Amino acid sequence: MRNVIVIFKKELNSYFTSPIAYLLLAIFAVIFGFFFYSALRFYLEQTMFAQMRGGGAPIDVNEWVIRPLLTNASVIGLFLIPMITMRLYAEEKRSGTIELLMTSPVRDLEIILGKWLAALVLYLCIIGIAALNISILFAFGHPDWKPILVGFFGLLLQGGCLLAIGIFISTMTKNQIIAGGATFAVCLMLWVLDWVSAYDQSAWAKVIAYLSVVTHFDPFSKGVLDSKDIVFYCSMIFFGLFLTARSVESLRWRA
Amino acid sequence: MIKVEGLSKRYARTLAVDDISFEVEKGQIVGFLGPNGAGKTTTMRVLTCFLPPTSGTAKISGFDVLEQALEVKRHIGYLPETPPLYPDMEVQDYLTFVGRLKGLSSSDLAKRVLDVCERCAILDVKNKLIGKLSKGYRQRVGLAQAILHNPDVLILDEPTSGLDPKQIIETRELIRSLAGDHTIILSTHILSEVEHSCERVIIINQGKLVAEDTVVNLTNRLRGSESVAVEIAASNGNLDQAAVRQRLEQVAGVSRVVLKDTKDNHCVFEIESLQGRSVRADVARAIVSSGWDLNELRPVGISLEDIFLQLTAAEKSGKAELVEKKVEVKA
Numbered sequence: 001m002r003n004v005i006v007i008f009k010k011e012l013n014s015y016f017t018s019p020i021a022y023l024l025l026a027i028f029a030v031i032f033g034f035f036f037y038s039a040l041r042f043y044l045e046q047t048m049f050a051q052m053r054g055g056g057a058p059i060d061v062n063e064w065v066i067r068p069l070l071t072n073a074s075v076i077g078l079f080l081i082p083m084i085t086m087r088l089y090a091e092e093k094r095s096g097t098i099e100l101l102m103t104s105p106v107r108d109l110e111i112i113l114g115k116w117l118a119a120l121v122l123y124l125c126i127i128g129i130a131a132l133n134i135s136i137l138f139a140f141g142h143p144d145w146k147p148i149l150v151g152f153f154g155l156l157l158q159g160g161c162l163l164a165i166g167i168f169i170s171t172m173t174k175n176q177i178i179a180g181g182a183t184f185a186v187c188l189m190l191w192v193l194d195w196v197s198a199y200d201q202s203a204w205a206k207v208i209a210y211l212s213v214v215t216h217f218d219p220f221s222k223g224v225l226d227s228k229d230i231v232f233y234c235s236m237i238f239f240g241l242f243l244t245a246r247s248v249e250s251l252r253w254r255a
Numbered sequence: 256m257i258k259v260e261g262l263s264k265r266y267a268r269t270l271a272v273d274d275i276s277f278e279v280e281k282g283q284i285v286g287f288l289g290p291n292g293a294g295k296t297t298t299m300r301v302l303t304c305f306l307p308p309t310s311g312t313a314k315i316s317g318f319d320v321l322e323q324a325l326e327v328k329r330h331i332g333y334l335p336e337t338p339p340l341y342p343d344m345e346v347q348d349y350l351t352f353v354g355r356l357k358g359l360s361s362s363d364l365a366k367r368v369l370d371v372c373e374r375c376a377i378l379d380v381k382n383k384l385i386g387k388l389s390k391g392y393r394q395r396v397g398l399a400q401a402i403l404h405n406p407d408v409l410i411l412d413e414p415t416s417g418l419d420p421k422q423i424i425e426t427r428e429l430i431r432s433l434a435g436d437h438t439i440i441l442s443t444h445i446l447s448e449v450e451h452s453c454e455r456v457i458i459i460n461q462g463k464l465v466a467e468d469t470v471v472n473l474t475n476r477l478r479g480s481e482s483v484a485v486e487i488a489a490s491n492g493n494l495d496q497a498a499v500r501q502r503l504e505q506v507a508g509v510s511r512v513v514l515k516d517t518k519d520n521h522c523v524f525e526i527e528s529l530q531g532r533s534v535r536a537d538v539a540r541a542i543v544s545s546g547w548d549l550n551e552l553r554p555v556g557i558s559l560e561d562i563f564l565q566l567t568a569a570e571k572s573g574k575a576e577l578v579e580k581k582v583e584v585k586a
Contacts, residue, residue: 007356010352013344014341014343014344017344095339096335096336098339099300100335100353100356101356102304103303103304103305103328103331104353105326105328105329105356107325252305253307
């Protein structure tokens with residue numbers, strides 16, 4: 001555990017001493033800010049129309065503003081995650097520092113967990129910006145906070161699972177651009193897999209659609225905490241980290 | 256301390272290390288010598304648990320590199336060919352990180368880092384980014400990293416590559432000062448380095464162990480016989496070279512006399528003794544008793560360079576000799 005923390009601190013430090021963290025935070029802040037503004041304006045238009053037509057119940061903020069925003073955040077995350085993970089192993093392999101890590105009295109799994117946790121914390125900081133934006137809503141209205149919490153929990157799980165896959169891909173190459181590109185491709189595929197369900201209802205299509213990370217995020221964005229989705233994300237995280245461990249071990253044998 | 260038995264390492268197509276066995280005693284400095292691509296780095300990587308051996312075993316402080324890797328890693332300090340540095344970290348932060356990684360407790364860590372910085376002469380750059388350091392400084396930070404946790408065994412892969420002559424001397428001094436407490440294996444393809452800092456040499460070529468011995472023994476073994484250079488002059492100014500040669504050849508135990516150099520009234524001979532005979536005293540007596548002046552008498556050592564070339568070129572020259580013989584036969 002101590003070793004995990006040592007690696008974790010070092011990785012987090014190197015995110016924040018290099019421009020990577022700030023760049024990612026800035027990208028997310030700008031894009032999410034735009035989405036937030038648009039969603040809010042759209043919501044205001046809708047409530048204005050509703051009032052002009054003679055009222056009725058006020059439109060639900062959670063359903064009309066926060067839910068689409070959380071989905072947006074998960075999609076932006078999909079684009080940023082490759083940039084978080086691509087350097088984790090590729091850089092060590094390129095610069096030779098992998099020899100330091102692998103000849104230190106530290107288990108491979110401890111290194112992997114440390115790196116993954118550091119990436120997860122950076123990802124948390126990024127979606128923290130989304131939380132900051134959404135918290136503004138509390139100043140002017142009364143959104144229900146529990147679904148929001150569930151939504152962020154979902155974001156975290158989804159991020160964790162894509163980060164685990166990203167680390168795995170990063171172990172396979174010395175080249176950060178290849179690692180980033182491949183991770184992006186995989187993330188994108190995992191996102192669009194659920195489109196299959198739009199034109200095919202066979203068992204295969206269901207299996208493929210089930211693998212889509214977005215299908216499983218939808219309940220979270222609604223504020224539904226479904227064990228099936230939690231299990232899906234957790235097993236994806238486990239699977240990703242397991243593959244990473246195998247791949248790191250095979251580095252020794254392939255060399 | 257280090258025990259290697261029948262070690263082989265095969266990459267996909269090439270056999271990088273082929274059945275190497277050797278032992279290193281505690282506190283020794285051993286030079287690992289070989290031309291580029293001989294398998295030095297591979298052997299070191301096996302010893303540091305970075306690569307698993309294909310067959311054979313290697314033990315460090317009694318721990319097997321395959322079975323007890325974690326224990327082995329605790330006992331070694333390793334400086335790879337390219338120092339494993341993070342360019343975006345400051346030297347002190349980097350060493351602190353490595354210290355934690357090696358399991359040093361936080362209480363002595365700060366002091367230990369400063370100690371090591373002083374020892375490797377990098378105190379003046381301890382707050383600089385590693386990326387901004389020159390090659391020599393980086394190499395020394397790499398060395399600092401390797402000795403940080405005071406390991407029993409130090410494995411240094413070409414520790415002086417890329418340093419300027421002054422730094423090379425300083426690094427050698429540093430390495431020598433580390434011997435005693437530490438067992439050190441250092442690889443190099445620079446021969447003088449081994450002669451300067453190592454007690455024992457292991458020479459490998461094309462993955463095979465060619466020779467393993469102390470520097471002194473290796474020199475003697477290859478030479479077998481003693482060779483002496485003598486400078487002789489005649490006091491009256493007329494030196495009869497033929498007479499001198501004849502006299503020298505009569506000395507018991509002398510196998511060969513070669514005239515190396517002649518100046519006005521003195522000449523230099525190189526005398527080779529028979530296997531295992533020492534002829535210096537007799538030669539000196541013979542010269543003096545014959546009325547000549549003995550200006551100089553010194554043993555001619557064989558340099559490691561010669562040994563190295565002899566050993567690594569053994570196969571080639573063997574073939575060359577055969578060819579020569581054939582030519583002779585035809586002629």
